[in-house]
Structures are given as structure tokens and as C-alpha cells.
Amino acid sequence: MSSKADRSEKRFTKAEKSWIMYDWANSIYATNIMAAIFPIYFAMQANETGNKLYGFAVSAAALVVAVLAPILGAIGDFSGMKKKLFAGFLVLGLVFTAVMAAFEDWRLMLVGFILSRIGFSGSCLFYDSFLTDVTTPERMDRVSSWGYAMGYIGGSTIPFIISIAVMLLMNQSVLSYKIAILIVVVWWAVFSIPFLKNVKQQYSVEDAPQALAKEAFRNAWKTFKDILKDKKILFFIIAYFFYIDGVDTIISMATNYGETLGLGAIGMILALLVTQIVAVPFSILFGNLAKKVGAMRMIAIAVCVYFVITILGFFMGFNIEQAELSGGDIEAALKLSSTLFWILATLVGTVQGGIQALSRSYFGQLIPPERSNEYYGFLDIFGKFSCVIGPALYAATYAATGRASLGILSIIVLFFGGMVALFVGRKYMKAEEN
Numbered sequence: 001m002s003s004k005a006d007r008s009e010k011r012f013t014k015a016e017k018s019w020i021m022y023d024w025a026n027s028i029y030a031t032n033i034m035a036a037i038f039p040i041y042f043a044m045q046a047n048e049t050g051n052k053l054y055g056f057a058v059s060a061a062a063l064v065v066a067v068l069a070p071i072l073g074a075i076g077d078f079s080g081m082k083k084k085l086f087a088g089f090l091v092l093g094l095v096f097t098a099v100m101a102a103f104e105d106w107r108l109m110l111v112g113f114i115l116s117r118i119g120f121s122g123s124c125l126f127y128d129s130f131l132t133d134v135t136t137p138e139r140m141d142r143v144s145s146w147g148y149a150m151g152y153i154g155g156s157t158i159p160f161i162i163s164i165a166v167m168l169l170m171n172q173s174v175l176s177y178k179i180a181i182l183i184v185v186v187w188w189a190v191f192s193i194p195f196l197k198n199v200k201q202q203y204s205v206e207d208a209p210q211a212l213a214k215e216a217f218r219n220a221w222k223t224f225k226d227i228l229k230d231k232k233i234l235f236f237i238i239a240y241f242f243y244i245d246g247v248d249t250i251i252s253m254a255t256n257y258g259e260t261l262g263l264g265a266i267g268m269i270l271a272l273l274v275t276q277i278v279a280v281p282f283s284i285l286f287g288n289l290a291k292k293v294g295a296m297r298m299i300a301i302a303v304c305v306y307f308v309i310t311i312l313g314f315f316m317g318f319n320i321e322q323a324e325l326s327g328g329d330i331e332a333a334l335k336l337s338s339t340l341f342w343i344l345a346t347l348v349g350t351v352q353g354g355i356q357a358l359s360r361s362y363f364g365q366l367i368p369p370e371r372s373n374e375y376y377g378f379l380d381i382f383g384k385f386s387c388v389i390g391p392a393l394y395a396a397t398y399a400a401t402g403r404a405s406l407g408i409l410s411i412i413v414l415f416f417g418g419m420v421a422l423f424v425g426r427k428y429m430k431a432e433e434n
Contacts, residue, residue, distance in 0.1 A: 015134040016143050018198035022127050023147035024154030025191035029120050031156045032163055032184045033097065035251075036272060038113070041177035046106035057110050061117035069125055073377025074219040076126055077370065079204040082133075086126035087196065093119025094189050101181035104174065127195075128360055129376040132369035133202040141295050144361035145287025148353040149280050156276035159187045203370040223374040233366050233375075235425020240359055241382040243303050243418030246411050247355060249390025250309065250348065271345040278349025286354030287361075295362040296422070302355035303419050309347050310412040316340045317405030390414055 012020065032038060042054060076082040092115060099112035135143045163180035170176035227233050290298045316337045323333035367375040390411055398407035 012143070012146070013134070014198050015200070016139075018194040019127075019130060019134040020143065020147045020150050021191055022195040022199075023151035025188050025195070026120065026124065026127075027151035027154055027156050028159045028184050028187045029093070029097070029116075031160050031272075031276070032180055033100075033113075033116070033120075036160070037163060037167075037177065037180045038100065041174075041181070042106065042109060042113070044174075044177075045104055045109060050106040050110065053110060057114050058117070061114045061121065064118055065121040065125065068122075069377035070220040070223065070374060071377075072122065072125065073129065073374040074223070076129065077204060077219070077372070077374055080201065082126055082129065082201045082204075083196075083199075086123055086130070089119045089122030089126065090192060090196075091119070092116070093123060094185055095119075097181065097188070098185050101178040101185070125376060129372040130199055130201070131361065131364045132367075132372040134199055137365045140361035140364050141290040141358060142287045144364075145283050145290070145354065145357040148357040149283035152276045152279045152283065152353060154187075154191065156279075157273070159183050160273070160276075203372065219371075219374060220377070223371065223378060227375070227378060230366075231425060232428035233363075235421055235428055236363065236366065237379060237382055239418045239421035239425065240363075240379065241418075242414050242421060243299075243306070243355070244359065244382075245390045246306055246310070246414035246418065247352065249394060249411050249414070250306070250313070251352070271341065274342065274345045275349040275352065278346050279353040282350045283353030283357055286351075286358055290358055290361075295358045295365075296426070299355055299358050299362065300419065300422055302351040302358075303415050303422070305347060305351045306355075306415050307412060309344060309351075310409065310415065312340055312344050312347070313411075314405050314409040316344065317403070317408060321403055321405055 039054070042050070046054070072085060076085050094116075096112045096116035096119060100109050100116060103109055103112070131140060131144060163183050166179050166183075167176040170179075227237065286298055286302070319337050319340075320330070320333045322328065323330050363375070363379055364372065393410050393413065394407040397410040398404050401407075
């Protein structure tokens with residue numbers, strides 16, 4: 001009997017499988033639209049003004065979701081609201097991603113991008129909060145880790161390779177970019193169906209009152225005060241603010257930094273593929289190890305690995321800079337730095353999915369499940385606003401010193417801040433993981 005029970009515990013329920021499948025569905029958006037293909041396509045279609053506005057569009061979309069997240073979360077915690085809000089943001093994302101492919105005018109593409117990214121981010125906010133509805137606290141690390149793993153396989157590998165193949169076969173024509181964007185719409189829509197059918201809100205607060213917005217503001221303010229009182233949640237959010245900023249900065253700066261080493265578009269895409277492929281088994285491994293040694297310890301280990309990644313990133317640029325300044329062998333320096341780049345890409349893959357998955361599930365273990373939307377809303381605020389500091393720190397250091405390598409090295413301050421917050425708050429962090 002015990003062996004059958006053990007096997008039953010290891011199997012995912014239908015709700016867990018359907019929840020995991022949404023990571024499989026939406027990850028293609030992060031790859032094709034946010035990271036690899038749409039930015040290149042937009043730059044081709046836009047003029048200088050459009051390309052300058054692109055960065056503001058990214059910030060605007062993030063800001064809208066960050067500001068609205070606590071209120072949306074508070075509304076979503078009312079009975080029956082979470083699924084409706086998730087579906088609304090999903091449709092918003094799908095429709096305006098299609099708009100990005102339908103038009104070649106960069107202004108319409110930019111409007112489509114802003115609204116589609118708001119839809120994507122909003123759906124992910126409610127998706128994360130559904131973790132408390134589909135599984136139990138002791139299974140959250142495993143379920144969350146498998147979500148990221150399947151996301152890397154689904155969104156970052158299979159449709160990404162199909163998109164690259166289409167672009168190469170069509171000589172990177174405008175039509176090939178449009179098809180790559182439409183692949184996102186179809187993949188995202190089709191594989192969201194299991195979530196819409198099988199995932200249900202299990203926890204909620206009282207039925208929504210007539211003054212819904214007023215009550216939502218009141219609940220959001222109450223949640224904020226509760227976070228300040230609950231030191232284990234407060235210190236974790238502070239730590240998350242710092243280390244996830246470092247993670248996001250490395251992700252967003254990787255291709256730009258790789259280009260300074262002489263890697264072309266194909267080289268960067270291959271490096272991105274290496275990162276995604278390596279992330280699949282390591283996301284699962286992190287979830288399994290978290291069950292044995294604790295999610296907080298695994299998060300701390302991942303932060304330590306990012307220390308190493310940052311230092312490696314520094315040496316990649318420093319090696320070339322020194323060769324240029326001293327009149328050394330530039331070709332040899334580029335070769336060494338290229339090798340370091342691939343090592344770096346592999347290392348990022350070992351921890352990127354793990355630290356994101358465990359952060360999501362560990363937070364879910366700390367918070368009251370019936371108010372998960374509100375709490376995840378505040379976590380989302382810290383995640384969105386944290387994305388501002390790292391790039392600014394890199395740019396300021398680079399501008400002040402004239403060395404990109406020192407710009408990358410400055411990011412280590414964020415990981416140090418995250419580690420300090422984890423260390424200081426360790427006595428409060430007593431999630432049910434041991």
C-alpha cells in the first residue's frame with residue numbers, strides 16, 4: 001500500500017498538470033516577443049524615433065502592471081474573480097500580439113506591443129497566484145519547478161526552433177518575422193486551454209461587495225501593512241527585490257554584452273538556446289533538492305552561483321579591454337572571451353529557472369492562500385520595479401568608467417544585497433520546508 005501511495009503522491013493531479021501547461025503555453029512570448037525576434041523585427045521597421053521609444057514602451061508596460069498589481073490582486077481574491085481576470089488578460093495579450101503581426105507601421109506595432117505585454121504580464125500575475133489553488137504547500141516547490149522546466153522546453157525550445165527555421169528558410173523576410181509572431185499567438189492560445197478548463201479558484205475572501213474598487217483598495221492597504229508586520233515575508237520580498245533585479249539584468253544585458261564580444265545574431269540565438277536547454281533539467285533538479293535541503297538554501301546557492309556568473313562576465317569584457325589598451329592579441333582575447341561566454345550561458349541555465357521557480361513557490365508557502373492574489377500582486381510590484389535599478393547601475397558605471405566590464409561587475413552589488421537580506425531575515429523565514 002505504501003508504494004502505491006508514494007507513486008500517487010509523485011503523480012501530478014489534473015489541476016497541477018493544467019497549471020504547469022500554462023508555463024509551456026506562455027514562455028514562447030518571453031522568447032519570441034520580449035527577447036529574441038520581435039525586438040529585431042521592430043528595429044527593422046521603425047525609424048530612429050521609434051527605436052528610441054521602444055525602451056520607453058517596455059518600461060510603460062511594466063509600470064502599468066506594477067501599479068495595478070495590488071488592486072488587481074485584491075479584486076482577484078474575491079470569489080470567482082481570479083479566473084475571469086486571468087482570461088481577460090490572456091485575451092488582451094493574444095489579440096494585440098496578433099496586431100503586432102498584422103501591421104507594419106511601427107506606431108501600431110508599438111501600441112500592440114505595449115498592450116500585449118500588459119496582457120502577458122497580467123495573465124502571469126494571476127497564473128502565479130493560482131499555485132496556491134492547484135496544489136499543497138509541501139508540493140509547491142516541485143510543481144513550480146516543473147512549470148519552469150516545461151516552459152523552457154515548450155516556449156523556449158520547440159516553437160523557438162520552428163520560428164528560427166521559418167526565418168532562415170524565408171531569408172529573414174518581413175513575412176518570416178510576421179509568421180514567427182503568429183506562431184506565438186497560436187501556441188499560446190492552444191496550450192492555454194487546459195488551464196482554462198481545469199484550473200479553478202479554491203481559496204477566496206468574502207463575495208465581492210457593491211463598492212468593489214473601494215474594498216479592493218482597502219484590502220490592498222491591509223495586505224501592505226500585514227507584509228510590514230510579518231518579518232519573514234518582508235525580508236524575503238526585500239531579498240527578492242535585489243537578487244531578481246540582478247537575474248533580470250543579466251538576462252536583458254546578455255545579448256548586448258555578447259555583441260561587444262563579436263557574436264552575431266546567430267551566435268546570440270544559439271547561446272540563448274543553450275541557456276534554455278540546460279535550464280530544463282536544472283529547474284527540475286532545484287525542485288527536488290529543495291524538498292531535501294529546503295527552498296531557502298537552494299535560493300541562497302543560486303545567488304552564490306550568480307556571484308560567479310557576474311565575475312565571469314567581468315573577465316569576459318576585461319580580457320578584451322586589456323588587449324585593446326595594451327595592443328595585445330585581440331583575436332586570442334576574443335577567442336578566450338567567446339569560450340567564457342558559452343560557459344556563462346551554461347551557468348545561467350543551471351540557476352535561472354531554479355531561482356525563479358523556488359522564489360515563486362517559497363513565497364506561496366509563506367502567505368495565506370485565500371489572499372494569494374494580493375500578496376503575489378505586491379511581489380509582482382517588487383519584481384517589476386527592481387528591473388529599473390540593474391540596467392541603470394550598469395549604464396551609470398559604464399558611462400563613468402568607460403569600461404563595460406565594470407558595468408557588468410557592478411551588478412554583483414544586487415546579489416550581495418539579496419544575500420544580506422536573506423541572511424538577516426533567516427530567523428524569521430520558517431516556511432514549511434523542513
